[in-house]
Amino acid sequence: MRHLYPVGRLGFMAPPSKAIEAGASVSLELRVNGEPHAVSVPVHKTLLEVLREDIGLTGTKHGCELGECGTCTVLVDGQPVLSCLALPATLEGHDVTTVEGLESADGLHPLQQTFVELGAAQCGYCTPGFVLAAKALLDDNPQPSRADIETALGGNLCRCTGYLKIYEAVELAAARMRGEPGEPTREMLYGAG
Amino acid sequence: MDRIEGLAKLTGAERYVDDLPLDGMLWGMTVRSPAPRGRVTGVHFGSGVDWSEFVVVDHHDIPGDNTVLLIETDQPLLAGEYVRHAEEPIALVAHRSREMVRRAIREIEVTIDPDPPIFDFTAEPTQDQIQHGSDNALKRIDITKGDVDAALVRAARVVEGEYRTGSQEHVYLENQGMIAWEEDGVLVIKGSLQCPFYVLKAAVRALGRDSDHVRIVQTPTGGGFGGKEEYPSMIALHAALLALKAEQPVRIIYDRGEDMRATTKRHPSLVRHRTGVDGDGRLVAQDIDVALDGGAYVTLSPVVLSRGVIHAAGPYACDNVRIRGRAMLTNSPPHGAFRGFGAPQTHFANERHMDVIAATIGIDPDEFRRRNLIVDGQTTATGQRITDGTDRVALLDHALELSSYHERQDKHRSLNASHPYLRRGIGLAAFHHGAGFTGSGEVMLASELHLAGLPDGRIEVLSANIEMGQGTLTVFTKLVCDRLGLRPEHVVIADADTGRVPDSGPTVASRTTMVVGRLVDDSDTGDRVTQAIIDWHVERDEPLVGHAKYEPPPGIEWDETTYTGDAYATYGWATYVAEVEVDLRTYTARVTDFVAVQDVGTVLHETLARGQIQGGVVQAIGWALTEECAWSNGVMQNNQLTNYIIPTSDDVPPIRVSFVENPFAHGPHGAKGLGELPMDGPAPAIANAVARAIDADPRAIPLTPEHLMDLLSNGR
Ligand code: FES
Numbered sequence: 001m002r003h004l005y006p007v008g009r010l011g012f013m014a015p016p017s018k019a020i021e022a023g024a025s026v027s028l029e030l031r032v033n034g035e036p037h038a039v040s041v042p043v044h045k046t047l048l049e050v051l052r053e054d055i056g057l058t059g060t061k062h063g064c065e066l067g068e069c070g071t072c073t074v075l076v077d078g079q080p081v082l083s084c085l086a087l088p089a090t091l092e093g094h095d096v097t098t099v100e101g102l103e104s105a106d107g108l109h110p111l112q113q114t115f116v117e118l119g120a121a122q123c124g125y126c127t128p129g130f131v132l133a134a135k136a137l138l139d140d141n142p143q144p145s146r147a148d149i150e151t152a153l154g155g156n157l158c159r160c161t162g163y164l165k166i167y168e169a170v171e172l173a174a175a176r177m178r179g180e181p182g183e184p185t186r187e188m189l190y191g192a193g
Numbered sequence: 194m195d196r197i198e199g200l201a202k203l204t205g206a207e208r209y210v211d212d213l214p215l216d217g218m219l220w221g222m223t224v225r226s227p228a229p230r231g232r233v234t235g236v237h238f239g240s241g242v243d244w245s246e247f248v249v250v251d252h253h254d255i256p257g258d259n260t261v262l263l264i265e266t267d268q269p270l271l272a273g274e275y276v277r278h279a280e281e282p283i284a285l286v287a288h289r290s291r292e293m294v295r296r297a298i299r300e301i302e303v304t305i306d307p308d309p310p311i312f313d314f315t316a317e318p319t320q321d322q323i324q325h326g327s328d329n330a331l332k333r334i335d336i337t338k339g340d341v342d343a344a345l346v347r348a349a350r351v352v353e354g355e356y357r358t359g360s361q362e363h364v365y366l367e368n369q370g371m372i373a374w375e376e377d378g379v380l381v382i383k384g385s386l387q388c389p390f391y392v393l394k395a396a397v398r399a400l401g402r403d404s405d406h407v408r409i410v411q412t413p414t415g416g417g418f419g420g421k422e423e424y425p426s427m428i429a430l431h432a433a434l435l436a437l438k439a440e441q442p443v444r445i446i447y448d449r450g451e452d453m454r455a456t457t458k459r460h461p462s463l464v465r466h467r468t469g470v471d472g473d474g475r476l477v478a479q480d481i482d483v484a485l486d487g488g489a490y491v492t493l494s495p496v497v498l499s500r501g502v503i504h505a506a507g508p509y510a511c512d513n514v515r516i517r518g519r520a521m522l523t524n525s526p527p528h529g530a531f532r533g534f535g536a537p538q539t540h541f542a543n544e545r546h547m548d549v550i551a552a553t554i555g556i557d558p559d560e561f562r563r564r565n566l567i568v569d570g571q572t573t574a575t576g577q578r579i580t581d582g583t584d585r586v587a588l589l590d591h592a593l594e595l596s597s598y599h600e601r602q603d604k605h606r607s608l609n610a611s612h613p614y615l616r617r618g619i620g621l622a623a624f625h626h627g628a629g630f631t632g633s634g635e636v637m638l639a640s641e642l643h644l645a646g647l648p649d650g651r652i653e654v655l656s657a658n659i660e661m662g663q664g665t666l667t668v669f670t671k672l673v674c675d676r677l678g679l680r681p682e683h684v685v686i687a688d689a690d691t692g693r694v695p696d697s698g699p700t701v702a703s704r705t706t707m708v709v710g711r712l713v714d715d716s717d718t719g720d721r722v723t724q725a726i727i728d729w730h731v732e733r734d735e736p737l738v739g740h741a742k743y744e745p746p747p748g749i750e751w752d753e754t755t756y757t758g759d760a761y762a763t764y765g766w767a768t769y770v771a772e773v774e775v776d777l778r779t780y781t782a783r784v785t786d787f788v789a790v791q792d793v794g795t796v797l798h799e800t801l802a803r804g805q806i807q808g809g810v811v812q813a814i815g816w817a818l819t820e821e822c823a824w825s826n827g828v829m830q831n832n833q834l835t836n837y838i839i840p841t842s843d844d845v846p847p848i849r850v851s852f853v854e855n856p857f858a859h860g861p862h863g864a865k866g867l868g869e870l871p872m873d874g875p876a877p878a879i880a881n882a883v884a885r886a887i888d889a890d891p892r893a894i895p896l897t898p899e900h901l902m903d904l905l906s907n908g909r
């Protein structure tokens with residue numbers, strides 16, 4: 001049976017910094033992947049739409065725009081949030097991270113590497129959401145159990161992989177981030193049996 | 194070797210169709226029928242928006258024939274006078290703002306003078322419900338082997354059973370979408386699709402243009418599973434009609450609700466079995482009746498039915514087989530291609546029935562199968578002699594061993610006798626899946642593939658086959674590298690763009706690796722290209738192109754009129770075992786362990802292959818336990834991801850995948866198709882396990898809590 005979305009995923013509830021009229025356009029400064037972006041958008045436009053249409057960051061995908069699939073997950077101050085339910089007007093002064101911001105000066109994030117190595121991205125459409133939800137988990141808990149991973153990713157749907165390779169990619173990335181042996185085991189590559 | 198396109202999917206660099214905005218692009222939306230059947234009496238435009246801002250298209254704007262060409266031409270591109278299913282497209286609207294176009298759609302009212310619809314594909318239609326031929330049958334196929342009637346009379350026991358499966362929504366995570374524009378007199382259509390040449394052929398017919406003036410380009414496709422086989426032609430042509438009228442680029446991106454309500458799903462089925470067995474528990478007669486719900490138009494139902502009936506008798510040897518199949522018209526949106534293509538439905542019935550027979554005659558289900566599985570030299574229902582050297586009984590035994598089948602049964606017995614509310618059971622299914630197109634399909638397709646040298650010395654592979662997550666790009670690259678002794682960075686796979694690539698056939702039927710991969714590996718091309726690469730570096734002045742064309746494996750004979758002969762060039766064979774746990778407090782069933790053993794020939798890329806099997810198994814778990822379309826008056830009511838329940842991370846058991854590699858002489862390096870096989874076996878294995886767990890006799894899926902509650906109170 002399906003999980004409830006982990007607490008906090010449903011949107012970002014901080015009150016807006018200034019009073020806003022319904023239907024009005026607002027000028028905002030959003031900090032996305034460490035860069036400031038000035039946008040002027042209708043107040044009801046979602047973070048998903050603003051990221052994709054106004055800021056041009058199309059790496060964030062959408063599978064329902066109703067808060068049901070987790071595909072649009074981004075991080076706000078390091079916590080996973082469904083961007084299709086979040087309003088930018090509530091996000092000034094907060095840090096938004098999208099899949100485009102995962103790579104750092106040191107190169108790819110270990111999750112990006114392990115998802116490729118273990119074939120955890122098939123069609124890839126759900127992948128940005130999974131990787132960001134997984135990053136939030138690993139930042140918080142460097143040694144998650146399989147159950148921790150299942151819970152943390154329980155709000156993300158994938159129709160291609162059957163989830164198992166995604167878990168293994170998260171486990172392998174966690175191991176590498178802890179400085180443990182970074183080679184995938186045979187079991188991770190091919191499954192048990 | 195890692196996935197070729199892997200990294201772009203991890204950095205957000207991969208551009209799917211909705212990620213490709215163009216200057217001045219309009220949003221297009223579809224006006225749909227509110228009723229399942231009737232005459233269109235009016236399309237009324239309300240006064241809530243300024244219509245001069247919108248581009249509106251109806252069937253009068255279609256330059257060519259008003260049809261979405263596929264096997265037949267009965268499905269209109271935009272219904273004119275008459276509708277045959279709810280949600281049928283009637284008109285199109287476009288505007289620069291998505292919000293405005295949504296508002297406009299709400300302003301449009303379509304009125305219909307209703308005629309009596311039919312929704313039950315198993316019922317005899319009344320005279321006024323007949324809409325196709327004399328009896329609403331979109332297609333009938335019969336298979337006959339031996340003399341079933343006589344054998345049934347002689348049989349020691351005759352066991353009957355009736356089995357049903359429901360429709361299933363694909364739920365590719367990326368909804369359907371297309372963009373279209375005109376560029377120097379050429380209409381360009383890009384989008385999420387599996388078969389660029391299907392769209393091209395449909396475009397030529399409906400738009401009245403020759404194929405030099407239309408280009409179809411596949412964008413990275415966020416999952417397909419068959420759902421992007423035929424329906425994308427509809428959306429592509431809609432976007433094209435709007436773009437031509439607006440003289441501006443147009444995009445149509447369905448939202449989840451529209452996608453689930455309007456596009457195709459798996460065919461619901463009703464299969465009846467009457468089976469004769471002799472005193473030793475051997476099959477002597479299989480009398481099988483297969484009915485599929487085709488929906489309102491022919492679309493792909495004839496071929497889905499074909500694959501369904503060919504697989505209906507399972508991987509068993511029986512001298513007397515009669516299979517009668519029909520796909521029936523109903524006033525539901527057309528059902529369509531979905532991973533497995535009719536075989537999951539008939540395998541569900543047959544494998545559940547095998548357990549029912551075994552119980553009736555008092556033999557263990559595994560032993561009953563062992564006695565009847567085809568051994569080399571025996572023939573299938575169509576009379577195809579199997580001589581591939583695969584030991585199907587060993588495959589079954591391997592699956593039993595990996596799953597500790599017998600030990601677990603003992604454990605379940607004691608748990609079920611003592612536990613207050615948990616019941617466990619284990620079930621199996623043995624099955625097969627024909628790889629590639631049926632019969633002479635591959636010969637008629639005459640797939641072609643080109644390899645070309647690029648000015649920088651790299652080799653480009655030109656094929657119409659697409660990547661939708663299953664790994665086509667990686668497998669093709671690997672084959673070229675192996676064949677030509679190149680490294681992956683020296684190989685480029687061209688975009689599937691009908692303006693550039695030859696027709697190598699659609700990306701369906703588990704055929705891409707086996708058939709087209711074989712062309713990549715084709716020796717003649719390979720040698721020519723290898724030589725040419727050497728020449729290339731010696732004197733770089735001549736363009737380099739190698740061709741390959743599909744040649745059928747020798748000795749394949751198929752008679753389309755009698756449905757006899759070699760239905761497929763080869764088959765994948767498998768036995769799957771599922772363990773389930775039923776909670777008597779909540780009436781929920783959960784899969785707790787899964788073993789998938791199969792022979793798909795040589796495995797070309799183990800990570801990709803296992804990923805395909807695991808993904809397919811999980812999709813089938815959904816079909817077996819939770820995925821149910823709630824229909825009312827021909828409209829899917831639960832068209833959201835909160836009430837149409839696909840498996841989440843919580844529903845996934847450990848899945849142990851084992852490949853028994855028996856190379857297929859005519860596949861690349863011995864590979865056979867594998868993408869659809871994992872959809873066939875899980876549902877019957879799970880239903881058989883549930884039957885054991887709660888000592889009941891399920892005859893239909895999905896086994897939702899409601900259905901389990903019925904089973905627990907009535908046993909049936
Ligand atoms: S698009 Fe946001 S949850 Fe589905």
Ligand code: FES
Binds near residue numbers: 127161366416662
């Ligand atoms: S990889 Fe396709 S939906 Fe997850």
